[in-house]
Amino acid sequence: MDDNGDDEDYGFDYSDEEDADEENDVSLENEYYNAKGLLEDGARVDAAAGFLRVLQLERDLTGAGKGEWGFKALKQLIYLHVQERQLERALEYYQQLLTYVRSAVTRNYSERVIGELLDWLGASEHVPPGLLSQFYERTLATLVDEGTQRSERLWFKTEVRRGYLMLERGEYAGLSRLLKELHRFCRQAMRPTASKEAATAVPEETVVALDTDADVKIGSQLLELYALEMQLQMALTPGWTAATVSSQRARPGADSAGDAAVGGDYRGDVGAATAADPKLKSLYQRALRVRCAIPHPRIMGIIRECGGKVHMAEGRFRDACTDLFEAFKNYDEAGAPRRLHCLKYLVLANMLANSEINPFDSQEALPYRNEPEVVAIIQLVAAYQSQDLHAFEAVLKQDRHILADEFMRPYVRALLNQVREGYLLKLMRPYRRVRIAYLAQCMGAHGTAAEEEVEELLVSLILDGRIRGIIDQCAGVLELHRTGSSAASTPMRRNAAEENDALAQMAEMMATELRPARVASDSGVVHSMLQGRGGRAGNAGAAGVGATDPSHRLEHALVRWTHQLAGLRAACTAFYT
Incomplete structure (x- = not known):
């Protein structure tokens, strides 16, 4: 009891x-x-x-x-x-x-x-x-x-x-150290039985090659690190996206348009780019090798956007379209505002790739077709395709966010230069002698800076072989060389004598532009580049368009001359062999 x-x-x-x-x-x-x-x-x-x-x-x-x-x-x-x-x-x-x-x-x-x-x-x-x-x-x-x-x-x-906070604050050295520590952590986690010293001794590239067999958690963590490291690398090298954009080179047999002095107004090739940043490209390729992972859509958006930019920097615009569309879809799934940026890049890359596929045919992109930022890019592409200079510049003036984007800026400026060159060719076609001030006025710009800008475009056209003529800088006049009315139906270079003269003229023009005395001259194109006097920001017809950094303008000229020297060398080799 x-x-x-x-x-x-x-x-x-x-x-x-x-x-x-x-x-x-x-x-x-x-x-x-x-x-x-x-x-x-x-x-x-x-x-x-x-x-x-x-x-x-x-x-x-x-x-x-x-x-x-x-x-x-x-x-x-x-x-x-x-x-x-x-x-x-x-x-x-x-x-x-x-x-x-x-x-x-x-x-x-x-x-x-x-x-x-x-x-x-x-x-x-x-x-x-x-x-x-x-x-x-x-x-x-x-x-x-x-x-x-x-x-x-x-x-x-x-x-x-x-790490993202350090990236935002510009603490790049500290972030680099943190990334190394986190990579060591991932390598240690992939080899739980190994000592810390042994794990850290394994080269990172070797570990990445084994990521396909890693578990989902480690794979996802690696992708997070790659995404963060990509953003760090882009912050450290902000100019890596700038592509050198060249006009189409003059070539034997290119048809003139109505006059031998003024070549056809064909469009140039945009994106004959410098190589993309090698480390950024390596990070992108290593991220693609991670198979066993379930990353957040925002992380994949960052990786795919980086891949699209790498492809654009290398001139592979079709590959860029694929990656940028994937980036857009991932950002859209994550609800990230970056999706509109990627959609703008996609429209631009699609145009540069001469693709007939309309990005807005997809269900994902269609709802954003009428977004103001996207509409501006669509209008810009339409103006370029119709070679309408005034419409192109009007879009840039109204929607300044286009040139505010550091990635898009070099491509848009290159497209603008091509439209301007085409417009100049049409203006000069009826004339034998034309004042540079008149050409600048027709392009909607006034003043000394505008004339120097037009002069720079004319020099580019002459060196490219798209027009034949000389510039009288004292009188501010372009004198075109004509060879008769029959030239409209014949190649610009018809025989050995003319070919020899053309090569000599191109070499002389390039030598003149590179002559040190000309650099010291107040009227020289290179001098205006060095002094930055050719800035276009103050021009009524091209507000905010021109590069104001002298080093950038000089770099553009040097890259152009490099291409022209290569073309001249190839032409000489073909002619004398």
Whole structure:
């Protein structure tokens, strides 16, 4: 009897403890939802007081214990104080929240809440970079204190977030060191039985080659690192996207258009590019070799956008279209605003590739066809295809965001130069002698800078062999050389004598342009490049279009001369052999 009575007493006592815990949870839950209701009604001050009562009630009911409702109350207090610009208080509550991670809530729940909270803080305009860095550092410090029990996933994600913050703040050296550390972590995770020294001794390229056999988590982490490293590399080399764009070279047998002095107004080849940044290209290729991964769409958007830019820099516009469309779809799936940028690049690459495929035939791109930024690019492409100079410049003047894009700027400027050259060819066709000031006026520009700009275009046309003539800089006149009316139906270079004369004329013109004395001359084209006097920003007809950096203009001239020397060498070889 006594034993049975003891058993009954034991069961009764246990039930009392369980009921007490349930009552405590109910009290905390009611207090929490009362405070949350006040917050939803806009009573922020009363809501904050309610969440603080949850914390006080938790201490009163459980002693020093911590639980789920206290964790949730602290999370709400952080959101509330950030929105109220009370950032130091928010940081204090966040530090208190981190003490709940070890035992008060499950690891998966704490990882999810802290990750969402850090993402929200990173996207908030109220949190300055310096304070955001403190949130990251305190999170990492807490995870390090946990030792072997730390959440590797939360640690890695927080380090990557810190890396993006360093990228935003321009701390490139620190970010480079962080990336090396995270790559070592991934290599160590891929070889859990190897020592740290052995794992770090393996070349990174070798590890990448084995990524196809890595697990999904490591593969996804590697793609995150590659995406971040690509953005770092693009920030370190902002000029890598600039392609050298050359006009179509004069070639034997090219038909003249109405006069031997003025060649056909054919379009040039855009994107005879310099090689893309080798490290960026290597990162892109290594990212494509990662097979076993389930990355976030935003990460794949970054990687594919980088690939599209690499292809465009190398002049492979069809490949660029493929990658840029994939980037657009990934950004669209992630809801990232970068999708419109990729769609603009896609329209441009599609035109440069002479593709007959309309990007807006796809279901993904169709809803964005009428976006103002996209409409501007479509209008620009239409103006180029119709060779309408005034329409082209009007679009650039109205939509300045086009030239504000560092990646698009060199391509758009090259297209503008081609349209201008075609327009000049049409203007000069009826004339034997024409004033440069008149040509500038017809192009909608006035002043000395405009005339120097037109002179530069004329020099380019002469050196390319698209017109025959000389420039009298003292008189400001272009004199065209004519060979008779029958030249309209014959090649520009009909016999050996004319071929020899043409080669000599081209060589003399190039020698004149490169002569040091000419560089010192106030009227020289190269001098105007060096002094930056040919800036187009102040011209009414081409506002904001010209390069104002003297070094860029000089570099353009030197690249053009390099192409012309190569063409001259090839022509001489063909003629004399």
